[in-house]
Amino acid sequence: MTSTLQQSDRSSTSVSSLRAEGLRLAYGPDRVVVPGLDLELPHGAVTAVIGANGCGKSTVLRALARLLRPASGHVLLDGQDVHHMRTRDVARHLGLLPQSPVAPEGLTVRDLVRRGRTPHTSLLRQWSEEDEAALTAALEATDLVDLADEAVGALSGGQRQRAWLALVIAQGTPWLLLDEPTTFLDIAHQIDVLELVRRLNREDKRSVVMVLHDLNQACRYADHLVALRAGTVVAAGPPAEVVTEELVAKVFDLRSQIVPDPVTGTPLVVPVGRAE
Numbered sequence: 673m674t675s676t677l678q679q680s681d682r683s684s685t686s687v688s689s690l691r692a693e694g695l696r697l698a699y700g701p702d703r704v705v706v707p708g709l710d711l712e713l714p715h716g717a718v719t720a721v722i723g724a725n726g727c728g729k730s731t732v733l734r735a736l737a738r739l740l741r742p743a744s745g746h747v748l749l750d751g752q753d754v755h756h757m758r759t760r761d762v763a764r765h766l767g768l769l770p771q772s773p774v775a776p777e778g779l780t781v782r783d784l785v786r787r788g789r790t791p792h793t794s795l796l797r798q799w800s801e802e803d804e805a806a807l808t809a810a811l812e813a814t815d816l817v818d819l820a821d822e823a824v825g826a827l828s829g830g831q832r833q834r835a836w837l838a839l840v841i842a843q844g845t846p847w848l849l850l851d852e853p854t855t856f857l858d859i860a861h862q863i864d865v866l867e868l869v870r871r872l873n874r875e876d877k878r879s880v881v882m883v884l885h886d887l888n889q890a891c892r893y894a895d896h897l898v899a900l901r902a903g904t905v906v907a908a909g910p911p912a913e914v915v916t917e918e919l920v921a922k923v924f925d926l927r928s929q930i931v932p933d934p935v936t937g938t939p940l941v942v943p944v945g946r947a948e
Contacts, residue, residue: 694745706903720894728903737768763791767845775824788842810842829856850882915939
């Protein structure tokens with residue numbers, strides 16, 4: 673993917689805070705996924721949420737994005753409960769890439785990415801040169817310029833994933849919430865996406881929260897890790913401080929050895945076997 677990113681909105685650099693207080697998340701009265709979560713997400717960093725399947729990672733992300741109303745507690749954006757804010761205002765601050773999104777039949781890549789600009793347009797503010805520049809920059813950043821007029825449904829799984837990521841980039845929000853952004857991608861394209869995420873953070877100054885399954889990729893590309901087990905934060909902080917053999921055993925029920933990554937020096941988890 674190209675390394676050229678263009679800053680499209682003031683919102684992409686505005687300082688904003690995002691945190692959860694006393695968050696209780698449930699699917700019905702008998703299925704509590706997150707019993708009570710306090711979480712401060714560092715502004716200006718790439719945060720990776722890690723944990724075993726079913727631990728509540730995606731549920732927490734959906735709550736942060738205002739897609740899931742908490743049974744109790746609050747998600748606070750700049751001190752305001754996101755459920756008390758207008759949808760358009762939330763969409764100008766939080767951009768979400770959900771798991772397995774589905775585009776309407778026949779929609780082209782260009783039209784999909786164009787939808788990312790919806791929070792910035794209105795009857796009084798029609799499509800502008802700024803919007804066009806944001807769309808073009810997002811297509812270029814995800815290497816989709818040559819596929820812009822193709823139907824999203826005709827793309828490969830990896831290409832579709834990049835199209836949805838382009839939509840989130842075009843949205844121009846200061847916060848990006850990415851639920852398993854490397855889904856459907858081969859290893860080379862996984863690295864492309866994670867490098868792009870890091871550039872969005874370093875160059876566009878966007879704060880990123882992403883759910884990742886690959887612990888070693890999380891250690892390499894994130895500044896801050898949040899490890900969950902059964903909807904509870906087990907540890908949070910820089911990878912070098914968080915990732916230990918004890919934590920891997922507690923969170924993943926896995927015996928391991930932790931060695932320095934030969935490329936980056938970040939923790940590298942070498943599996944040994946199931947924890948007894």
